[in-house]
Amino acid sequence: xxxxxxxxxxxxxxxxxxxxxxxxxxxxxxxxxxxxxxxxxxxxxxxxxxxxxxxxxxxxxxxxxxxxxxxxxxxxxxxxxxxxxxxxxxxxxxxxxxxxxxxxxxxxxxxxxxxxxxxxxxxxxxxxxxxxxxxxxxxxxxxxxxxxxxxxxxxxxxxxxxxxxxxxxxxxxxxxxxxxxxxxxxxxxxxxxxxxxxxxxxxxxxxxxxxxxxxxxxxxxxxxxxxxxxxxxxxxxxxxxxxxxxxxxx
Numbered sequence: 001x002x003x004x005x006x007x008x009x010x011x012x013x014x015x016x017x018x019x020x021x022x023x024x025x026x027x028x029x030x031x032x033x034x035x036x037x038x039x040x041x042x043x044x045x046x047x048x049x050x051x052x053x054x055x056x057x058x059x060x061x062x063x064x065x066x067x068x069x070x071x072x073x074x075x076x077x078x079x080x081x082x083x084x085x086x087x088x089x090x091x092x093x094x095x096x097x098x099x100x101x102x103x104x105x106x107x108x109x110x111x112x113x114x115x116x117x118x119x120x121x122x123x124x125x126x127x128x129x130x131x132x133x134x135x136x137x138x139x140x141x142x143x144x145x146x147x148x149x150x151x152x153x154x155x156x157x158x159x160x161x162x163x164x165x166x167x168x169x170x171x172x173x174x175x176x177x178x179x180x181x182x183x184x185x186x187x188x189x190x191x192x193x194x195x196x197x198x199x200x201x202x203x204x205x206x207x208x209x210x211x212x213x214x215x216x217x218x219x220x221x222x223x224x225x226x227x228x229x230x231x232x233x234x235x236x237x238x239x240x241x242x243x244x245x246x247x248x249x250x
Contacts, residue, residue: 002064011147012018019157034234035077036075036076037075038076039074040073040079041071041073041118042072043069043070043071044069046069046086047068048086048116049086049088049091050120051120052090052091052093052115052121052123053090054093054094055095055113056095057095057108057109057126058108058109058111058128059111059129060112060113060129061110061112061113062113062134063112063115064114064115064117064134065116065223066157068116070091070112070113071111074108075109078095078108078109081095081096082094082095082096082109083095083096090229099243100130106136118134118136119139119140120142121140123143124143126145126147126200127146127147127148131151131154131187132150132152134153134154134155136155136156139154139156139159139160141159142161143161143163143167144164145166146166146167147165147166147167148169149167149169150171151169151173152170152172153173154174155173157177158179159193160178161182162181163182163183163188165185166184166186167184167187168187169186169187170220171192171193174193175193175194176195176196178195178198178199180200180201182202182206183206184202184203186205186208187207188206188208190209190210190211194211194243196214196215197215198210198215198216199217200218200219202224204222205222206225207225208227210226210231211228211229211250212229214232215233216228216233217235217236218235219237220244221240222241222242224238224240224242225243226242226243227247228245230250231246231249
């Protein structure tokens with residue numbers, strides 16, 4: 001997992017450097033502060049929230065339950081640099097250290113978040129998200145930078161995704177509708193996520209596999225590889241070079 005996270009985070013930084021040259025947050029700078037690698041764990045109950053906005057590197061685990069809480073585990077020097085608070089129903093998590101410092105550390109923090117209901121999730125940085133068995137009316141996910149998302153047994157009426165940067169997504173379950181916007185190097189494996197309607201917008205190099213039973217609307221631009229299961233009514237606007245392939249009913 002550590003090697004995977006290091007690759008994802010490095011890809012995130014390359015993408016950020018290309019698209020936002022001179023962004024000061026990415027500048028490497030030395031610090032004389034000694035690193036304390038003592039393992040620590042903090043656990044705190046939180047006020048109710050339905051949205052998460054997180055900027056951090058490392059594994060992120062989302063658990064739907066009957067409480068609102070956060071657990072952060074990792075080296076003390078890193079955990080001490082992570083701040084979190086609930087603002088107007090949004091759990092905001094940030095780190096005070098430079099991203100370059102995170103790359104040089106051997107151990108990443110693990111953040112576990114428990115909540116009753118989640119409607120919107122934003123995260124930035126080289127993260128590996130695991131979120132299984134989530135249920136709800138609608139879920140919106142925004143990703144900026146290199147990341148990995150594993151979501152098994154999702155059950156929502158509507159799923160929206162806006163993904164920018166090198167991201168690998170593996171998702172299964174049921175979503176009545178999917179509204180997907182992908183840019184950059186994204187791999188979207190949703191062949192086991194059954195939906196009635198899928199809207200897919202692609203800019204750049206993207207590979208996507210979806211399952212649509214009724215309608216599939218595609219707006220494709222760049223280098224793309226799109227495969228779909230089901231026998232939907234297909235509408236498409238295509239530019240660039242790529243492949244679109246129907247795989248039949250599941």
